[in-house]
Amino acid sequence: MFALVDCNNFYVSCERVFDPSLNGRPVVVLSNNDGCFIARSNEAKALGLPMGGPAFKFRETLKKHRVKVFSANFTLYGDISSRVMETLANLAPEIEIYSIDEAFLDMTGFGRFGFSEYGATIRKTVTKHTGIQVCIGMGPTKTLAKAANRLAKKKPRYNGVCLLANEQEIQAALASLKVEDIWGIGRQWSALLQARGINTALDFSRASSTWIRQHLHITGARILEELNGRSCIPLEQVRPPKQSICTSRSFGRSVVEFEELQQAVATFAGKCATKLRKEGSVASTLTVFICTSPFNEPSLKYWGTRTVALRQPSQDTIEIIRAANQVLTAIFKAGFEYKKAGVIVAGIASTTVSASPLSLFPDEAAELTNERQQKFMLVMDKINRQYGNGTIHTGAENSERWKPQQANLSPHYTTKWGEIIEVRGPHQYSS
């Protein structure tokens, strides 16, 4: 038996924990650059504000209904998330952290407490420890637990916990689930399925496995099995090492100058190097991409990207920035208004298993430099850990000019002393 625990309207809930006056009011959280809706309270959903909808198109509604709008505060959400996960890990020994607001739990052996009863206990405990509300779905496979979770969220009669334990419950649940709402079925595939008369999850579960295998490949075949109660997507308790690391941003405004793009790309490359060191990994390839707005007319559109091999697998900020700069120089075209850029490092290997190949012609001077570079990076990371990110950085990195817009950022309530005090104010302590 699997359980899927999913936080309700997670980013909005995080904001509400620190400002309960927002309860009952419509609240939305925007993506970087205050672009799209990425979280909505139930009240905001009821106003018809769609997930992913661009905020500027709904200015009227936001104003008219006095919707509280937040810029994304990922530092806060990440910290609250880790508290939720910690609570869950104490309630069930086997847990897979699936996303910032979701976790799968292995419920094997918990039947003796009653699955639904234990689900209710989990719900209560998480709210008590963190202030975050969750819904829980349970079923014999991860895909069915996902479906159950959807029901738990949608239908009040479940009280936030939906258990699919027997054949009848499962069939009824699948009949009420639209095919596009199955976990793993996106837009393209649901169109394909609907064209074939497969409209519900129940239809899907009874579809021809040959046809599914042919058109939806192995991924679809697994879903079919899982809907029929045969588990084939296992719980992944340890996160496998990342295969690629990406740092990309849309710019707060158009960027035209090469030098400015250069600073942005250097900053992303530096961030990738920091992430690599945090993972204990080295990368062997590097990709840089730059692009104009996808909403431009075709003649004003440009998408430039190139991948190169690094001279040797690396996690060195300076090395990676240098390589990224070379790629940028090669793909940059003057005369375009750039809106976004990014750096991706891949071909990742762990530093701990000494997977990086040795040089056939070792260069002692270079080795010495490498060693010094590594020590330098250690010092840099240590300073930034202790005094805050960005305390020390290379001259090439600069995030001032292209910085994303964040007009309505809430304080970093749980991660910066200064911002906690700023909000609460010393006078409140007396009461």
Add this chain to the structure above:
DNA sequence: TCTGGGGTCCTAGGACCC
């Protein structure tokens, strides 16, 4: 005027090996 960021898995096809 203004439209996010960070990932994974799978397949097909090309280039290569013996």
Add this chain to the structure above:
DNA sequence: TCTGGGGTCCTAGGACCC
């Protein structure tokens, strides 16, 4: 006119997830 069988590795592109 006729031209094997069994592989690996890599990349691009397309699908999906939150």
